[in-house]
Amino acid sequence: MATIIDDFLSFTLSNPHSVSQQTHKLSCGTVILEAAGILRFEPDSQAKASVVLSAGIHGNETAPIELLNDLVKQLFRGELNLAVRLLIIFGHPEAMIAGKRFIDVNLNRLFCGAWERYEGIEVTRAQNLEQAVSEFFSKHQGGQKLHYDLHTAIRGSQYQKFAIHPFTGGRAYNIAQFRWYAALGVEAVLLSHQPTTTFSYHSYVNHGAEAVTIELGKVRPFGGNDLSTLARAAESLTSLIEKGSLRQADMEAIQGFAVIDVLEKDAEDYELNIDHDVKNFTEFEAGFELAKSSHSRYIVKQSNDAIVFPNTDIPVGQRAGLVVRRIALNKL
Ligand SMILES: O=C(O)CCC(=O)N[C@@H](CCC(=O)O)C(=O)O
Ligand SMILES: [Zn+2]
Numbered sequence: 379m380a381t382i383i384d385d386f387l388s389f390t391l392s393n394p395h396s397v398s399q400q401t402h403k404l405s406c407g408t409v410i411l412e413a414a415g416i417l418r419f420e421p422d423s424q425a426k427a428s429v430v431l432s433a434g435i436h437g438n439e440t441a442p443i444e445l446l447n448d449l450v451k452q453l454f455r456g457e458l459n460l461a462v463r464l465l466i467i468f469g470h471p472e473a474m475i476a477g478k479r480f481i482d483v484n485l486n487r488l489f490c491g492a493w494e495r496y497e498g499i500e501v502t503r504a505q506n507l508e509q510a511v512s513e514f515f516s517k518h519q520g521g522q523k524l525h526y527d528l529h530t531a532i533r534g535s536q537y538q539k540f541a542i543h544p545f546t547g548g549r550a551y552n553i554a555q556f557r558w559y560a561a562l563g564v565e566a567v568l569l570s571h572q573p574t575t576t577f578s579y580h581s582y583v584n585h586g587a588e589a590v591t592i593e594l595g596k597v598r599p600f601g602g603n604d605l606s607t608l609a610r611a612a613e614s615l616t617s618l619i620e621k622g623s624l625r626q627a628d629m630e631a632i633q634g635f636a637v638i639d640v641l642e643k644d645a646e647d648y649e650l651n652i653d654h655d656v657k658n659f660t661e662f663e664a665g666f667e668l669a670k671s672s673h674s675r676y677i678v679k680q681s682n683d684a685i686v687f688p689n690t691d692i693p694v695g696q697r698a699g700l701v702v703r704r705i706a707l708n709k710l
Pocket of ligand 1: 436486487529530531532533542574576578591687688689
């Protein structure tokens with residue numbers, strides 16, 4: 379059986395529920411297996427930042443899991459310098475084994491204490507992840523607190539890699555973060571217009587971290603990903619781990635979008651008036667009836683408003699899509 383040193387992903391898939399704590403000495407730090415799918419790296423030198431990198435919050439979004447697993451292998455082999463405190467999280471090992479987005483309820487709707495209102499195996503995992511992040515940031519030693527929650531999208535996208543920035547509630551946008559997203563290869567950023575119960579929003583609002591959800595392509599099973607498409611993301615994350623600073627690329631490469639509306643599935647007969655293969659960021663004409671149910675209709679308000687994350691295969695009360703509108707990030 380694989381050890382965490384050989385292959386953290388294989389080890390996690392073989393030990394999805396509970397593990398005994400393990401500590402290993404690295405050439406420039408220490409690594410602690412804290413819980414199933416959770417590894418904490420502490421550098422020997424003064425840490426330049428506290429960084430959370432999570433993937434697999436949705437079990438079938440495998441490319442970023444494979445990406446993080448490669449980084450962990452390089453750290454164990456002593457091939458990378460460790461300049462930051464680093465928490466690596468494989469969010470939902472049981473869903474990863476099942477090859478499913480989730481088992482009972484969508485884990486990425488349970489943070490900020492929302493788990494209190496749900497039942498299912500994800501409830502305990504959400505609590506454990508909140509606690510792991512809280513303990514990690516409570517030992518912050520200086521520099522920035524950062525959390526990048528890595529996903530892949532169910533549908534194809536007109537922008538392959540895009541970020542969903544948390545609702546700021548008046549906190550200023552950090553332009554250096556946008557430049558860092560560009561360095562990761564991100565092509566579009568959505569600015570959320572209201573609080574959510576996602577993992578990245580939790581770190582942003584409760585820990586004051588610079589946190590964001592990043593979509594790195596399309597959902598594929600383990601082994602089915604072309605990791606060469608993530609080379610830029612891998613290089614920039616490696617640089618963050620080794621140097622403790624965020625690479626900066628030209629922000630002009632990123633298209634900004636404001637989230638205008640959240641489409642909510644408000645009845646069992648809720649329908650989106652789009653084909654199953656419509657891509658994220660597809661635009662509509664003003665007046666188009668985008669959604670309807672026995673309770674409501676959603677009419678597109680302005681031409682070129684676009685849809686992201688359309689999905690009606692969800693419980694009533696949850697998000698069936700986001701309506702977004704182009705904005706200039708340099709005018710924020
Ligand atoms: O492709 C889809 O429909 C969903 C992909 C995904 O899991 N996206 C995240 C975004 C989280 C956020 O809004 O910050 C999610 O839906 O949880
Ligand atoms: Zn996801």
